[in-house]
Amino acid sequence: xxxxxxxxxxxxxxxxxxxTLSCEQNLNHxxxxxxxxxxxxxxxxxxxxxxxxxxxxxxxxxxYSVSREKKESFPLTVTSxxxxxxxxxxxxxxxxxxxxxxxxxxxxxRLTVL
Amino acid sequence: AQKITQTQPGMFVQEKEAVTLDCTYDTSDQSYGxxxxxxxxxxxxxxxxxxxxxxxxxxxxGRYSLNFQKxxxxxxxxxxxxxxxxxxxxxxxMREGQxxxxxxxxxxxxxxxxxx
Numbered sequence: 001x002x003x004x005x006x007x008x009x010x011x012x013x014x015x016x017x018x019x020t021l022s023c024e025q026n027l028n029h030x031x032x033x034x035x036x037x038x039x040x041x042x043x044x045x046x047x048x049x050x051x052x053x054x055x056x057x058x059x060x061x062x063x064y065s066v067s068r069e070k071k072e073s074f075p076l077t078v079t080s081x082x083x084x085x086x087x088x089x090x091x092x093x094x095x096x097x098x099x100x101x102x103x104x105x106x107x108x109x110r111l112t113v114l
Numbered sequence: 115a116q117k118i119t120q121t122q123p124g125m126f127v128q129e130k131e132a133v134t135l136d137c138t139y140d141t142s143d144q145s146y147g148x149x150x151x152x153x154x155x156x157x158x159x160x161x162x163x164x165x166x167x168x169x170x171x172x173x174x175x176g177r178y179s180l181n182f183q184k185x186x187x188x189x190x191x192x193x194x195x196x197x198x199x200x201x202x203x204x205x206x207x208m209r210e211g212q213x214x215x216x217x218x219x220x221x222x223x224x225x226x227x228x229x230x
Contacts, residue, residue, distance in 0.1 A: 033217055042118075042205055042220035043159075050216060058217060088157060096216065102149065103209075103218055105159035 003027065004106035006091050011111045013078070013085065021076045021109045023091035031096035032074035033103065036060060037088040046089075049074055050096055078111065086113045117141065118206050118221035125226050127196045134181070135191040135224045137206030143167075146210045148189040149218065150180065153203040162204075165189055196228045 004025045013019045023032065031050045035043040045058030049068040063082025068074055074093075078085045088110050092103040119138045127133040139148065150162040165173045165180045173180040181190040193200055203225050207218040 031216065035220075040223075042222045043207075043218070044220075045217045048217045090157075090159060092159075092218075102161055102164055104161060105151075108157045110157075 004091060004093055004104060006089075006106035006109050008109060009107065011109055013111060013113050015113060016080045018077055018079050019111070021078070021089055021091075021111070023074045023076065023106060024072055025074075025093045025106075026072060027093055027104065028071070029093035029095050029104075030071070031094045032068065033092040033094075034058075034064075034066065034074070034076045035090045035092065037090060037108075043090060046076065084113075085111055087111060117219045118208055120206055120221035120224050122224045123222075125224055127193075127226065127228055129198060129228055129230050130195055132192060132194045133196055133226065135193070135204050135206075135226065137189045137191065137221060139187050139189060139206075139208050141187075141208065141210055143210045146208055148180070148182070149207045149209070150178070150189075150191045151205045151207060152200075153205060153223070155202070159205070163191065193226075198228050198230065201226060201228045 007022045033048040034046040037043050044060050046064050047066040049055035065077045090108045091106045094103040095101045117140050146167045148165045152160045163173050163175045163178045163180050165182045172182050177194045179192045203223045205223045206221045209218050
């Protein structure tokens, strides 16, 4: 089946630890995105990548890092510099063809800082 | 300035009735796309419908239609014949085309509850 997978579904982190959230897609999409969602709010863009080995900061990139070494994969690292990382993290991908293409989302990862 | 505004934090509708969820947007781009997503309690974002800024007709997808009024910068979602499974959060989003960044900007969402 074609789609986007995220792992783990739930993640617990101690303060001061870095953690990495996985995102994989087999849709052959060029662009991939990471969003953060806090309770009762909309999604905010963390990072996005339109091509392998290139990525751009979104609105709330501080305390996060990404890599795009393969077209299929776009892992997000939440570093200890992120002051309030407890949130729901959603990964998305799209064919990236102008304003008309649609982003498809993975099931998300819920991160809790203990 | 907020680019996507959803003014209804919560809405109730009776099963089998129609409901309209409001969305207004702000952009200086001529080319842009408007999207609606559904987020059930599981958390996954489900794509519902898309409207391009140059599309002359309102988009429709099954029970979903988009009431696009370009001059008023509104893109309201209409759900006809509501079902209990429609209870969820609904998000309006915009992607700016030529000059803007190539990612979605989301509104704060509307929680829809369908009552039997």
